[in-house]
Amino acid sequence: MMDDVRPIFVGGTGRSGTTILSRVLDLHPRISRFPIELRFLTDPDGVVSLKGPLVDYWSFYQADIAIRRFDKLLNSVSTRYIGRYPNTYLARLVGRDFYHDWKRDYVDALAAYTYRGDWAARSNVFKKALTRLPIPLSLRRSFLDLCYYAIPMSLSEYEQVNRHYVNRFFQQFGTLNQGECVVEHTPSSIIHADVLQGILPEARFIHVYRNPWDVLVSYGGRDWGASSIEVNFRWICDILGRWTQVREKIPASSFMEVRFEDLIGDTEGTLRKIVDFVGVEYDPTMLNLDLSRHNIGRWKSVLDENHRESLRSTVPQDIARYFEEDEL
Numbered sequence: 284m285m286d287d288v289r290p291i292f293v294g295g296t297g298r299s300g301t302t303i304l305s306r307v308l309d310l311h312p313r314i315s316r317f318p319i320e321l322r323f324l325t326d327p328d329g330v331v332s333l334k335g336p337l338v339d340y341w342s343f344y345q346a347d348i349a350i351r352r353f354d355k356l357l358n359s360v361s362t363r364y365i366g367r368y369p370n371t372y373l374a375r376l377v378g379r380d381f382y383h384d385w386k387r388d389y390v391d392a393l394a395a396y397t398y399r400g401d402w403a404a405r406s407n408v409f410k411k412a413l414t415r416l417p418i419p420l421s422l423r424r425s426f427l428d429l430c431y432y433a434i435p436m437s438l439s440e441y442e443q444v445n446r447h448y449v450n451r452f453f454q455q456f457g458t459l460n461q462g463e464c465v466v467e468h469t470p471s472s473i474i475h476a477d478v479l480q481g482i483l484p485e486a487r488f489i490h491v492y493r494n495p496w497d498v499l500v501s502y503g504g505r506d507w508g509a510s511s512i513e514v515n516f517r518w519i520c521d522i523l524g525r526w527t528q529v530r531e532k533i534p535a536s537s538f539m540e541v542r543f544e545d546l547i548g549d550t551e552g553t554l555r556k557i558v559d560f561v562g563v564e565y566d567p568t569m570l571n572l573d574l575s576r577h578n579i580g581r582w583k584s585v586l587d588e589n590h591r592e593s594l595r596s597t598v599p600q601d602i603a604r605y606f607e608e609d610e611l
Contacts, residue, residue, distance in 0.1 A: 288450075288457035290486040291466045291561055294473030296522045298501035299493040300543035303577065305468035307546075307554065310569045314561070315462025319371055320469040322360050324479065328352035330445055331475045333393070337436045346433035348404060350393050357386045377455045385455075389448040394431035399424040438481070445482045464561055474525040477532040486537065487561055490526060492605050493543035495519050496582035496591070516594050523602040547574050 291308070293301045309316035324330045328349075336342075336349035359366030361374040361382055374382035401410050405428050413426045436444075457465045472479060476488045495516075502508040502515040509515050530538055539560045546553045555565050582591075598606065 288454045289464045292472040293468040293489045295491040297470040300491045301468045305466045311566050313563045314464045315460035316466040325471045325475045328356045331478050338441045341435040347431050350431040354390050395434045396432040399427040400430040401427045442481045480533045488538040490540045500582045500585045
């Protein structure tokens with residue numbers, strides 16, 4: 284197994300070019316790309332979500348529920364068509380036996396003790412009735428859920444335990460795919476870059492940003508987007524605003540920003556800068572993916588001028604640079 288796989292997180296607002304860039308990087312002989320978004324790192328109940336209950340506001344109850352939900356999330360993302368993530372199949376990416384052992388060890392490392400028990404948030408009428416039956420306590424407990432007792436962690440302890448298991452996952456995938464660098468392209472990674480960088484100090488973050496007006500038009504056609512242009516616009520601005528705050532918390536050497544329009548208009552020049560940042564040599568095979576069919580400036584034929592003027596007036600100053608200069 285490779286010991287020096289470097290995680291590369293490609294993130295953005297969504298609909299900004301993260302998937303496209305990850306596919307281009309995947310053509311490099313020394314870079315491998317997860318074909319799907321991992322989800323278990325930054326989604327609710329994932330690795331980032333563990334920090335609060337285990338470090339910031341620990342209690343037995345908070346930690347128990349957090350680890351239980353994390354365990355369920357790892358189950359959901361393991362196989363396709365089952366659970367809350369029907370298009371995610373992480374076990375297949377790293378090998379089912381590896382995934383089973385990795386998941387078991389990961390959850391065990393988070394919880395110092397486990398036992399069968401019952402408390403308010405876990406209980407229901409059926410369980411309460413069982414606890415009142417005139418049978419031995421050990422038998423009653425056998426009907427109850429598994430509870431996880433986690434000892435309060437310092438930030439460094441939280442980072443250390445998660446570093447071990449997240450690295451194992453990346454290294455396994457890199458070994459199976461001969462990748463010295465492994466690309467993960469969940470868009471939301473950038474707004475959690477401070478937590479992820481603490482866990483994976485060697486990681487690199489690439490923020491792909493696109494003219495927000497084009498992003499706004501693209502949001503409207505997605506199932507996960509809102510039907511309201513105003514809501515979608517606020518969503519985009521809030522992501523950019525959050526990233527502006529987060530990037531101040533991580534080393535400048537750990538991230539770079541890539542303008543989608545530059546990737547399309549000056550593909551080779553932009554890719555040379557990216558691979559230099561990542562730490563591999565330039566390879567012309569990355570040019571084999573045709574990028575000419577991606578729309579730039581589509582918003583000009585879709586957005587009403589008066590509506591756009593109204594939205595423009597709400598753009599916070601700290602993210603104005605992400606809009607084309609002639610549009611603000």
